[in-house]
Amino acid sequence: MSQPGSGSDPTSAGPATLRLHWSAISDVGRVRKDNQDSGYAGPWLLTVCDGVGGAMRGDIASSVAVQQLRRLDDEPPGPLEADELLGRVGGALHRAHDRIGEVVDEDPALNGTSTTATVLHFDGRQVGVGHVGDSRAYLLREGEISRLTSDHTFVQSLVDEGRITEAESRVHPHRNLILKAVDGIHEAEPDLFVVALQPGDRLLVCSDGATASLDDDDLLAILGDGTPDYAAVELVRRALDAGSTDNVTCLVADVLDEAAAAARSEELADLQPMVVGAATEVRRRPHRHALGSGLFRGRTDTGEIPAVDADLPPDLPADVHAIPSDPVDPEAVRYAPRPPRRFAWARRALLALVLVGLAWMGVAAAYTWSQQQYYVGEVDGQVQIFRGVDLSLPGVELSEPYESTNVTLDRLPEFVANGVREGVAADDLEDARTIVENLARQMSAEPTDASGETGSGSSGSGSSGSARSEGR
16 A cells, blocks of 8 residues: 655654644534544644444544544654654554543443544654554645555455455445454554655545545545645535445645745644544534534525414404305205215225235245345354344344354454454355355454453464355
């Protein structure tokens, strides 16, 4: 993956002469009820954390992480060696990991919460990058955009192996399955590297809510024009208009030399660090119209016509009507002839038969369809392929184990095991077997203990043929 500037020797540069002009925005989106993204942008730090966990309050994990990472936003004593810069980034991510663990210990109901983290720590001439999860960092330089980070996701591993393309990864059914996150339990090893900067560069750090619906060409077109404020707002707007169903957070920063900074002196003088998303700790008030919250929600072309609050004139006659035909004689209505009701019972019986027939056909069609569906789940800690749909109704079984495997959850990474427990949908039986084979390649040689560590030995996955033990 291209990392412009990362190959140069940052220690050979002169004194720090570069500055950042930044902007940040986070929007809950048009589908989600809560914003689980958190972001921070300041003179020495750009970071985005995307909470993972849904009901497990991923917003808490992301906000806790940002509150720890923002401590990096202090002016360094001077240009730093690459190892020193990355040491600061790695240490901050470790502190975020520890703090999330403390929060979970204080409230066990939060067990399972976690967050991605993408960090750019600036020292005046370069950025130290720390990355865990699937949020992303990009660099726009001289009209070309480069992605600095690599997603820690199941689909990215398929892209790296050449099994699917980038375009296919955007619509893959398992695109949301991440392999690394900061959760306070398992010490995730972040990607750490340095990128040297030059005047005129533009940086973007964003959550996957933006990149899920905008490709590199879209990002280039938006980032290539306007101020950081304009670019950040336009990225969020375009992502939502393109159909993003997630929270969207974008941080944009321009790299300025002394001359460019002087030209923007008025803007820079008023610029303050920005905290966005869940980390702002603003209590959201319930709204009568849930879809009306967020910067880009509830936009309509027309409004309701307000009711006219007025009394009728007191001198109107008692029998006045707006429409002359309105007055009706109640006695005439009462004694008006009515058609006889013939064969009413037969009509009701026929209607009942039609409804029963339609219901039976619907049930039959649904059952036939369900028997062509497959997903990967677990029974007593063992991965199995199920036939049917991953739903439960009182007294009705909608799926049953179809094929057992030799893959066990205690030998899988915790995030992968959690995904299996929730059920991994498959296109068909062959796709389900492929998912099992991919899980088998991720098995460790020894079961994972409570601390997330495994015993000695190489990663055990076996061949794809050994992942299944028996079928039906």
